[in-house]
Amino acid sequence: MASTAQSANTALPKGVSPLRAGTGTSFLWRRLHSLTGIVPVGLFLLEHLISNAEILNGANAYNGQVKFLTGLPFRLWLEIFGIFLPLLYHAAYGVYIWWRGENNVIDYALKGNWFYTLQRYTGVLVFAYVAFHLWTMRFTGIHLTEHYDASVWKVQTELAHPLMIAVYAVGMLAACWHFGYGLFLFAAKWGIVTGEKAQKRAQVLGIALGLLLTLLGLVTIYSFVTRPAQEKNPLWEQPVQEQSQLMAPAATVR
Amino acid sequence: MANKTVQFKIKRQDGPNSQPYWDEFEIPYRLGLNVISLFMEVALNPVTREGKQTTPVNYDSNCLEEVCGSCAMLINGKARMACSALVDNLEQPIQIEPFSKFPVVRDLQVDRSVLFENLKAVQAWVPIDGTYDLGSGPRVLPQVQEQAYRLSQCMSCSCCMEACPQFNESTGFVGAATIAQARLFNMHPTGKVLKEERLAALMGDGGIQECGYAQNCVEVCPKEIPLTKSISDVGGQVMKKAVLDFFRV
Numbered sequence: 001m002a003s004t005a006q007s008a009n010t011a012l013p014k015g016v017s018p019l020r021a022g023t024g025t026s027f028l029w030r031r032l033h034s035l036t037g038i039v040p041v042g043l044f045l046l047e048h049l050i051s052n053a054e055i056l057n058g059a060n061a062y063n064g065q066v067k068f069l070t071g072l073p074f075r076l077w078l079e080i081f082g083i084f085l086p087l088l089y090h091a092a093y094g095v096y097i098w099w100r101g102e103n104n105v106i107d108y109a110l111k112g113n114w115f116y117t118l119q120r121y122t123g124v125l126v127f128a129y130v131a132f133h134l135w136t137m138r139f140t141g142i143h144l145t146e147h148y149d150a151s152v153w154k155v156q157t158e159l160a161h162p163l164m165i166a167v168y169a170v171g172m173l174a175a176c177w178h179f180g181y182g183l184f185l186f187a188a189k190w191g192i193v194t195g196e197k198a199q200k201r202a203q204v205l206g207i208a209l210g211l212l213l214t215l216l217g218l219v220t221i222y223s224f225v226t227r228p229a230q231e232k233n234p235l236w237e238q239p240v241q242e243q244s245q246l247m248a249p250a251a252t253v254r
Numbered sequence: 255m256a257n258k259t260v261q262f263k264i265k266r267q268d269g270p271n272s273q274p275y276w277d278e279f280e281i282p283y284r285l286g287l288n289v290i291s292l293f294m295e296v297a298l299n300p301v302t303r304e305g306k307q308t309t310p311v312n313y314d315s316n317c318l319e320e321v322c323g324s325c326a327m328l329i330n331g332k333a334r335m336a337c338s339a340l341v342d343n344l345e346q347p348i349q350i351e352p353f354s355k356f357p358v359v360r361d362l363q364v365d366r367s368v369l370f371e372n373l374k375a376v377q378a379w380v381p382i383d384g385t386y387d388l389g390s391g392p393r394v395l396p397q398v399q400e401q402a403y404r405l406s407q408c409m410s411c412s413c414c415m416e417a418c419p420q421f422n423e424s425t426g427f428v429g430a431a432t433i434a435q436a437r438l439f440n441m442h443p444t445g446k447v448l449k450e451e452r453l454a455a456l457m458g459d460g461g462i463q464e465c466g467y468a469q470n471c472v473e474v475c476p477k478e479i480p481l482t483k484s485i486s487d488v489g490g491q492v493m494k495k496a497v498l499d500f501f502r503v
């Protein structure tokens with residue numbers, strides 16, 4: 001027989017600890033994570049997708065929408081407390097949740113378990129994508145708060161490479177899926193949708209909404225990519241040399 | 255059918271701190287074998303497939319009809335009851351392991367006392383202890399009885415916890431069974447008196463918030479207890495309490 005030798009001085013294995021009834025703050029943090037996913041982060045996603053779709057009404061409409069948004073009073077505060085901080089919290093706590101879960105989708109290849117797993121992976125993917133997207137579109141390059149009329153140009157320049165289009169498409173799908181399924185999770189966890197049949201329905205609805213939003217996003221991307229390249233801004237007072245330099249990439253846009 | 259056999263292997267462990275090892279067995283096929291009867295065959299003739307003498311396998315079982323909850327183990331990787339796992343329905347060689355998230359006592363026997371601790375933590379009972387006869391209890395509507403009956407069938411097998419990705423040492427999650435039992439006793443007209451305390455307990459660390467809705471629990475539960483419905487239901491009760499507490503406490 002194999003080892004009967006017991007390591008005498010090791011303590012007995014403990015296993016999972018029992019409920020720490022009524023103590024700790026994780027309830028608050030976890031529910032806050034759940035809430036921030038819907039309001040404001042999810043709401044912002046909706047707004048963002050709808051605003052982006054303005055491109056379907058033409059370049060001027062799009063630039064105008066950017067003008068409206070960037071011209072909102074307290075814009076910076078809205079950004080910080082309405083988007084950045086909640087987003088950062090949702091992302092950071094989400095990674096913590098992901099790290100503590102013990103994925104077993106291989107052993108239990110069940111539908112709900114796949115969705116559970118997907119919610120974690122799409123979350124991490126969206127985190128990476130949003131960080132990248134913020135970097136290229138919000139924190140570097142021409143600042144659209146001052147130059148809203150360069151908005152279409154900036155997006156078209158961003159999407160100039162097919163690889164970029166792929167990155168955006170994948171980011172779009174991941175974000176919309178995460179949000180759509182997240183709506184179902186929210187409804188289930190907060191006791192809004194409780195019944196067995198009702199939850200199946202809510203799950204389908206959540207996923208359908210996610211896919212619908214993805215479609216909207218993809219149509220938007222398509223519209224950006226296929227329309228004639230916009231000039232950065234003909235009205236700008238720019239040194240001639242710099243302007244021609246800056247115009248160069250726009251000229252190569254398909 | 256001549257010479258038909260059943261092949262299976264068992265992950266064994268001699269004590270809580272010893273190293274696990276596998277024993278492989280092969281026994282003649284009989285109609286209607288279940289996994290417990292395989293262990294009985296081994297006990298009759300504790301010889302492995304390679305002809306090595308070994309000991310009978312240690313395991314928990316009692317009712318042999320899927321009502322006591324003691325014979326839970328991993329069969330071909332999934333949490334289920336050994337007594338209702340029919341050999342005819344299993345892929346061979348059948349792989350049998352003890353639960354992975356509970357401390358092994360010996361072989362397939364594990365220590366599931368964490369569930370008992372959790373049930374105590376949410377006071378999963380109706381408090382009727384008294385020094386005098388309290389008379390008959392309040393009426394329970396048949397509609398409520400119907401819901402309660404399903405929940406009352408829980409046999410504390412812990413399959414729902416073993417299969418749950420959130421039930422692990424880093425979360426210390428309470429698991430679906432306890433939440434369903436909290437719902438059961440919150441539903442009871444007399445048990446309700448402890449409702450607030452149960453909900454407060456479930457808002458502690460490792461409480462209901464740790465559920466990530468993988469829904470494995472409800473898929474593996476041998477008693478088909480509506481676990482996800484219960485988690486949502488209690489999730490709603492807990493949120494209501496959280497909001498009310500915020501304004502009233």
Ligand code: SF4
Pocket residue numbers: 414417418419420421429430464465466467468469470471472481482485
């Ligand atoms: S729904 Fe998933 S995470 Fe929640 S208790 Fe069940 S198995 Fe665990």
Ligand code: SF4
Pocket residue numbers: 323407408409410411412413414415430431434474475476477478479481
């Ligand atoms: S809820 Fe189901 S799986 Fe969980 S302990 Fe009870 S009977 Fe077992």
Ligand code: FES
Pocket residue numbers: 314315316317318319320321322323324325326335336337338
């Ligand atoms: S022996 Fe009772 S459930 Fe299997």
